[in-house]
Structure formats: C-alpha cells, structure tokens
Amino acid sequence: xxxxxxxxxxxxxxLEPHIDKQTMELHYTKHHKGYFDKFTAAIxxxxxxxxxxxxxxxxxxxxxxxxxxxxxxxYNHSLFWKVLSPNGGGDPTGPIAEAINTQFNSFAEFQKKxxxxxxxxxxxxxxxxxxxxxxxxxxxxxxxQDNPLMDVHDCQGQPILGLDVWEHxxxxxxxxxxxxxxxxxxxxxxxxxxxxxxxxARR
Amino acid sequence: xxxxxxxxxxxxxxxxxxxxxxxxxxxxxxxxILLVSSPEIMAQTEKKPVSKGKTSHSxxxxxxxxxxxxASDLKGAKEGxxxxxxxxxxxLEFxxxxxxxxxLEPAIDKMTxxxxxxxxxxxxxxxxxxxxSGTDAAEKNLLEIFSNMDKFPDAxxxxxxxxxxxxxxxxxxxxxKQEPSRQMIELxxxxxxNYDSFVKKxxxxxxxxxxxxxxxxxxxxxxGELxxxxxxxQDNPLMSIAERRGIPLLALDVWEHxxxxxxxxxxxxxxxxxxxxxxxxxxxxxxxxxxxIMEKVK
Numbered sequence: 342x343x344x345x346x347x348x349x350x351x352x353x354x355x356l357e358p359h360i361d362k363q364t365m366e367l368h369y370t371k372h373h374k375g376y377f378d379k380f381t382a383a384i385x386x387x388x389x390x391x392x393x394x395x396x397x398x399x400x401x402x403x404x405x406x407x408x409x410x411x412x413x414x415x416y417n418h419s420l421f422w423k424v425l426s427p428n429g430g431g432d433p434t435g436p437i438a439e440a441i442n443t444q445f446n447s448f449a450e451f452q453k454k455x456x457x458x459x460x461x462x463x464x465x466x467x468x469x470x471x472x473x474x475x476x477x478x479x480x481x482x483x484x485x486q487d488n489p490l491m492d493v494h495d496c497q498g499q500p501i502l503g504l505d506v507w508e509h510x511x512x513x514x515x516x517x518x519x520x521x522x523x524x525x526x527x528x529x530x531x532x533x534x535x536x537x538x539x540x541x542a543r544r
Numbered sequence: 545x546x547x548x549x550x551x552x553x554x555x556x557x558x559x560x561x562x563x564x565x566x567x568x569x570x571x572x573x574x575x576x577i578l579l580v581s582s583p584e585i586m587a588q589t590e591k592k593p594v595s596k597g598k599t600s601h602s603x604x605x606x607x608x609x610x611x612x613x614x615a616s617d618l619k620g621a622k623e624g625x626x627x628x629x630x631x632x633x634x635x636l637e638f639x640x641x642x643x644x645x646x647x648l649e650p651a652i653d654k655m656t657x658x659x660x661x662x663x664x665x666x667x668x669x670x671x672x673x674x675x676x677s678g679t680d681a682a683e684k685n686l687l688e689i690f691s692n693m694d695k696f697p698d699a700x701x702x703x704x705x706x707x708x709x710x711x712x713x714x715x716x717x718x719x720x721k722q723e724p725s726r727q728m729i730e731l732x733x734x735x736x737x738n739y740d741s742f743v744k745k746x747x748x749x750x751x752x753x754x755x756x757x758x759x760x761x762x763x764x765x766x767x768g769e770l771x772x773x774x775x776x777x778q779d780n781p782l783m784s785i786a787e788r789r790g791i792p793l794l795a796l797d798v799w800e801h802x803x804x805x806x807x808x809x810x811x812x813x814x815x816x817x818x819x820x821x822x823x824x825x826x827x828x829x830x831x832x833x834x835x836x837i838m839e840k841v842k
C-alpha cells in the first residue's frame with residue numbers, strides 16, 4: 342500500500358487562539374512528518390509495505406517498536422487534524438449527538454469522562470472516542486503513539502475522535518496546564534467529521 | 545531565589561547538621577544495598593525504628609569513624625536528596641533548588657527551569673503527599689516504596705518517582721562547568737571502554753526513550769559496574785518494576801516539558817547541551833557513597 346503524508350486541511354494559524362500557530366507548524370512539519378518518514382523507513386522492504394495501516398495495527402504486537410511508534414504517530418495525527426476545525430466546537434450534531442446522549446446521558450457527562458481520560462493519561466499519549474465491535478461508544482486513552490486499533494490494548498475499537506496529550510501538542514502555549522488545553526480542544530471539534538467517522542465505523 | 549541559595553549556604557555552614565545528615569546518608573545507603581540485594585533482609589530492616597526515620601543523632605549506634613568516612617566522601621559535593629531518603633514520605637518537605645532559575649542558561653533556559661521546578665516538580669510533590677495521605681505509604685520512606693513499587697497505586701508510583709527523580713536531576717546539574725575526575729573517568733572507561741562511548745550510549749538511551757521518561761547512569765549493586773538505562777514516565781532504576789535495577793548516579797529528564805520551550809522537537813540538541821551542565825562531583829559523591837558502604841559490608 343502506498344502511504345501518503347496528508348495535507349493539513351487548514352492554515353497553521355487557523356486554530357488560534359486555542360492552538361497557536363507555532364505549535365501547529367512544529368507539530369505538523371516536524372513531529373507528524375517525522376513519524377511518517379520513520380514509519381515508511383521502518384516498513385521499507387518488509388512485507389508490511391503491502392498491508393494497510395489497519396492490518397498492520399491489528400498485528401502490531403508482532404511488529405518492531407519502530408513500526409508501532411511511528412505507524413501510530415502517523416495515523417493518530419492524521420486523524421487528529423481532521424477532527425479539528427476553525428469552524429468547529431459547540432454541541433455535537435446528528436447521529437453522534439444522539440448516540441452520546443443515549444450512552445452517556447448528556448454531552449456534559451460525556452465531556453467529563455473524556456476530559457478525565459485525557460487528563461489522567463500519565464506521560465505521553467492520546468484520549469479517544471471509539472466505536473466498539475457492538476457499535477457502542479467507548480472512551481479510553483493509550484500511551485505514547487498507541488491507539489485502539491492496535492492489538493496490544495484493552496481498549497479496542499475504531500477511533501472516531503482523538504486528542505493528542507503529548508506535551509508537544511500544547512506546551513508552548515499552555516505549559517503544565519493540560520486541562521486548559523483540553524477545554525480549548527472542545528472549541529475546535531469538527532462534529533461533521535466525527536459524524537462521518539462514526540458512520541464509517543459502524544458495521 | 546537568593547533566599548533559596550542563602551538557605552543552602554547556611555545549611556552547609558552548619559557542622560552539626562552535616563554530621564547528622566551524613567549519618568542518615570550512611571544508614572540510607574546500607575538500606576539501599578540491603579534492599580536491592582535482598583528483599584528478606586529488607587523486610588527485617590523495616591521492623592526497626594530506624595527505618596521510620598525517627599532516630600536522633602544521639603540514638604544512633606553507628607561508629608563515629610564510619611560517618612566521618614562518609615563525610616569525607618561527600619566533601620565538596622552537596623548531599624541533597626540522599627539524606628532525605630530515611631524520612632517517612634509523609635514527613636518529607638519539598639526540595640530546594642540549589643541555584644537560581646537562570647543559572648543553567650544557555651543550556652537550559654530560565655523559564656523552563658522555573659516552570660519545571662515550580663509547577664511540575666512541585667506538582668509531583670503535592671500529589672505524592674495527597675496519594676500517601678492517610679495510607680501506610682505515608683509511614684514508609686522512598687526506598688521502601690520504590691523497592692515494593694508494584695504494591696502501591698499508580699498515583700504513588702508516578703508522583704513519588706516524579707518528586708525523587710527531579711531532585712536527583714537538579715542536584716546533578718550545575719551552573720559551574722565541571723569535568724569528571726580521574727577516578728570517574730577510570731570508572732567510565734572500565735564499564736564503557738572510553739568516555740566517548742559512554743556519552744554515545746547515554747545519548748542513545750536518552751534519544752531513544754519513546755514518549756516521556758528518563759535516561760540514567762547507574763551502578764549495578766552486585767558487580768559495582770556502571771551501566772546506562774532508561775525508564776518510562778517517572779519510573780527510576782530503584783523501582784522493583786525497573787528493567788534493570790541499580791543506584792542512580794546521573795539523571796536526565798527527557799519529558800518534553802524538560803526542553804520543549806527552548807528546543808521543541810530537537811531533543812538531541814537538549815541532550816548535547818546537558819553535558820555542559822553536569823555536576824560531576826555530585827555524580828562521583830553518589831558513587832563514593834555506594835562504594836564506601838560496599839567496602840564496609842564486605
């Protein structure tokens with residue numbers, strides 16, 4: 342499979358003031374690009390080259406750490422950029438709004454749970470909203486660049502919303518104040534994209 | 545900041561305090577060895593009142609000559625956190641930074657040191673106290689906790705590690721350019737061939753630690769050899785869950801918060817700069833503490 346480095350769907354300063362321009366530029370051109378380059382180097386000439394990311398992740402326990410870390414970094418950031426938007430934020434809409442209300446009682450309760458997952462992930466990692474095999478929703482977090490598609494986790498599912506809580510995602514603007522960054526994230530969530538992801542994830 | 549430095553200086557001038565502290569260091573180091581080498585002996589040691597950190601200077605049974613030896617080993621180096629190990633965690637006080645925030649410029653910038661010390665380090669200390677408050681852990685010292693790490697909740701592991709590791713880190717940095725002594729160089733050559741191989745290996749450990757964590761130079765408790773390792777998040781080589789256990793001599797924080805404001809994604813630049821602020825006398829003093837106790841227990 343031919344892997345491509347995705348274009349950022351908006352300008353570096355588009356998410357200001359919630360995520361600053363310098364952070365976006367470094368995050369996309371250095372961190373994300375770094376993961377992509379190292380991932381393609383790690384699979385070059387191996388049988389993984391012909392597989393999809395989903396296939397690679399479903400057997401990640403058998404792959405080298407370089408594939409796990411950089412493949413995860415490549416995929417996770419690609420998803421992250423898409424679920425953010427300068428026109429995002431506000432309450433969820435459409436089918437995902439209904440599913441959230443049904444399963445978590447309210448958007449506020451859902452947010453509280455997601456915020457806890459993001460705040461309590463010690464060290465580097467991600468918070469996720471996933472669709473499980475039975476089509477129910479699940480909130481979880483994973484360390485480093487792991488994700489719920491990888492066979493190494495208790496938390497299994499198709500991620501439809503992700504939040505990067507590595508310090509590089511927020512340190513220039515928020516430093517040690519991760520909770521402020523998490524609050525700002527909700528002002529950027531692209532619910533149309535999350536609905537799209539939700540639709541695709543359901544079986 | 546001058547207050548912090550002044551407190552540190554007045555501490556050094558207080559001879560009695562130094563003697564008391566070195567006795568504590570002696571006991572602590574013995575415990576350290578017992579703990580890493582034999583969990584059974586550790587269990588016995590735990591029953592003695594000495595492990596509660598309540599032994600006063602006059603009560604100690606250690607011969608004066610022993611503490612003087614340790615005192616001479618420590619000459620010229622700050623004893624720092626090592627003397628604190630014997631206190632029950634619930635009675636520990638927050639660490640005092642031994643230099644101003646801008647002292648490590650240009651290697652580590654003022655804002656980074658200020659936030660790192662006042663927010664991150666302080667946060668770990670406060671959360672550690674909160675995590676142990678009202679539990680058995682409050683009565684135990686850091687070594688006892690680290691040596692039984694799997695028996696404590698994550699909040700204790702993460703925050704006691706965070707408190708302790710940062711204290712080691714600040715202590716093994718200095719604004720005054722230092723070179724390793726002849727003894728230190730020989731030790732390094734014995735374990736790593738030559739100084740450059742040592743630096744290369746340490747740099748690799750620091751650069752290859754994926755995500756948040758620490759790189760360490762440590763001493764193997766059984767062979768006395770130096771080794772390099774890295775740990776995830778706020779773990780350290782004293783913890784029972786560590787991949788390779790030993791006494792930490794040199795600590796390098798590679799969490800992004802340690803360097804991101806100045807170096808951003810360029811962790812290797814931060815690692816290179818680190819070597820210009822390493823406090824080699826402290827590293828050597830940590831080794832000497834280990835060695836002098838090893839000689840006494842032989």
